[in-house]
Amino acid sequence: MSFQAPKGVSEYVPPRSALFEEAREAFNESARRACYAPVETAVFEDTSLFVRGVGESSDVVRKEMYSFETRGGDQVTLRPEFTAGVLRAVLEHNLHRGALPVKVFTSGAAFRYEQPQAGRYRQFYQFDLEAIGTEDPAVDAETIAVAYDAYRSLGLTQFTLLLNSLGDSNCRPVYRAALQDFLRKLDLDEETRQRIEINPLRVLDDKRPEVREQTADAPYIVDYLCEACKTHYDTVRALLTSMNIPYQDAPRLVRGLDYYTRTTYEFDHALLGAQSGIGGGGRYDGLSEDIGGPPLPGIGFAVGLDRIVLAIESERGAAAAPAATGCQVFGVALGEDAHTDVLTFITALRRAGVAADMAFGSRGLKGAMKAADRSGARFAVIIGAEERKSGTVSIKDLENGEQQDVAATSATDWLLSKLRRAGEEAE
Numbered sequence: 189m190s191f192q193a194p195k196g197v198s199e200y201v202p203p204r205s206a207l208f209e210e211a212r213e214a215f216n217e218s219a220r221r222a223c224y225a226p227v228e229t230a231v232f233e234d235t236s237l238f239v240r241g242v243g244e245s246s247d248v249v250r251k252e253m254y255s256f257e258t259r260g261g262d263q264v265t266l267r268p269e270f271t272a273g274v275l276r277a278v279l280e281h282n283l284h285r286g287a288l289p290v291k292v293f294t295s296g297a298a299f300r301y302e303q304p305q306a307g308r309y310r311q312f313y314q315f316d317l318e319a320i321g322t323e324d325p326a327v328d329a330e331t332i333a334v335a336y337d338a339y340r341s342l343g344l345t346q347f348t349l350l351l352n353s354l355g356d357s358n359c360r361p362v363y364r365a366a367l368q369d370f371l372r373k374l375d376l377d378e379e380t381r382q383r384i385e386i387n388p389l390r391v392l393d394d395k396r397p398e399v400r401e402q403t404a405d406a407p408y409i410v411d412y413l414c415e416a417c418k419t420h421y422d423t424v425r426a427l428l429t430s431m432n433i434p435y436q437d438a439p440r441l442v443r444g445l446d447y448y449t450r451t452t453y454e455f456d457h458a459l460l461g462a463q464s465g466i467g468g469g470g471r472y473d474g475l476s477e478d479i480g481g482p483p484l485p486g487i488g489f490a491v492g493l494d495r496i497v498l499a500i501e502s503e504r505g506a507a508a509a510p511a512a513t514g515c516q517v518f519g520v521a522l523g524e525d526a527h528t529d530v531l532t533f534i535t536a537l538r539r540a541g542v543a544a545d546m547a548f549g550s551r552g553l554k555g556a557m558k559a560a561d562r563s564g565a566r567f568a569v570i571i572g573a574e575e576r577k578s579g580t581v582s583i584k585d586l587e588n589g590e591q592q593d594v595a596a597t598s599a600t601d602w603l604l605s606k607l608r609r610a611g612e613e614a615e
């Protein structure tokens with residue numbers, strides 16, 4: 189019997205896993221540069237956290253959660269998103285009583301019971317960043333800049349930032365009522381009619397042409413924003429312009445989770461087809477209170493690392509494939525006796541900061557040299573009886589085939605300087 193991963197699970201194995209790691213690291217790095225701190229939070233939470241946080245009317249809560257009862261009788265859910273759990277952790281650990289805003293980031297698997305397709309999975313990976321405790325529009329712009337710079341550092345250019353404001357508890361109810369009035373007059377199916385009552389903004393997000401056509405003249409939230417929300421939105425836009433971050437006003441943009449207020453944004457990639465959203469975020473000024481905390485404004489985003497890998501592949505083409513291991517030096521032992529010397533030698537190299545591997549098991553020279561070639565290493569270090577006797581190692585440059593003997597005591601330094609020079613030439 190052989191097992192397969194459950195349907196819709198996204199997995200990464202070499203060599204593609206290096207691309208995944210590159211994507212995640214680009215976001216980690218961008219977040220660290222803006223002085224966000226890493227957090228690791230629960231993969232499963234009390235189901236009611238998501239029901240109250242993400243919102244009962246969202247598709248995520250209504251149809252997509254992996255919820256179950258534990259052996260102890262608790263109702264828990266695998267996180268379908270990060271924000272509710274991260275905010276719960278910030279409150280639980282009292283971070284909001286210290287310096288504000290609390291700026292944190294994390295990444296990992298999220299779970300939604302969706303219909304799997306290209307770019308849409310049931311277990312997928314997000315990088316998530318949150319700034320909690322300020323209404324300052326500058327922090328809205330900062331979160332966008334952190335994401336934008338991370339995409340750009342990965343070489344991505346074929347994406348668009350879509351921007352909208354969803355108003356606040358002042359102006360949104362007025363807009364909501366106006367939108368409901370408009371939608372109720374349309375010729376829509378039963379499920380959509382229900383949605384008008386529970387979450388009318390989501391109807392604007394319906395991708396079906398027959399719905400699109402009818403909602404073309406729907407009222408837009410921008411025309412209903414109160415003075416405070418309007419000023420906030422204008423400030424965010426001016427800040428983006430001053431940071432050289434291009435955006436498009438997207439008056440129809442709403443998001444799948446119920447907690448968003450004011451600034452809302454999405455990054456859309458041009459080459460990904462139907463699942464083109466590579467990230468999105470926004471403000472959630474009421475969320476803390478929704479989950480039983482004090483009034484505490486916040487903003488953040490989550491990006492889909494799976495889709496970013498797809499975006500990198502589509503933009504870089506064949507050049508996307510990374511080296512399998514990043515291995516720089518590969519050790520080859522000629523004969524059993526030399527095994528210890530090779531392992532000792534490459535351990536010293538590793539301690540000096542070089543990525544080194546060796547041929548394990550007893551293969552002949554030919555097999556071992558083939559493994560050296562496959563490893564992607566620049567140099568092979570060969571040690572046999574002769575080298576052991578003369579206190580040397582034999583070093584082969586796998587790029588040009590040149591081979592030479594170097595005293596064992598100075599071989600590490602020799603390799604270090606060669607690798608440094610090769611690195612400088614590559615730049």
Ligand code: AMP
Nearest residue numbers: 307308309312465466467468490491492
């Ligand atoms: P959301 O949490 O729904 O705002 O989604 C944020 C980002 O996560 C999206 O822009 C996608 O890139 C990614 N994402 C959401 N759902 C999925 C999924 N089922 N499979 C893969 N990526 C997803």
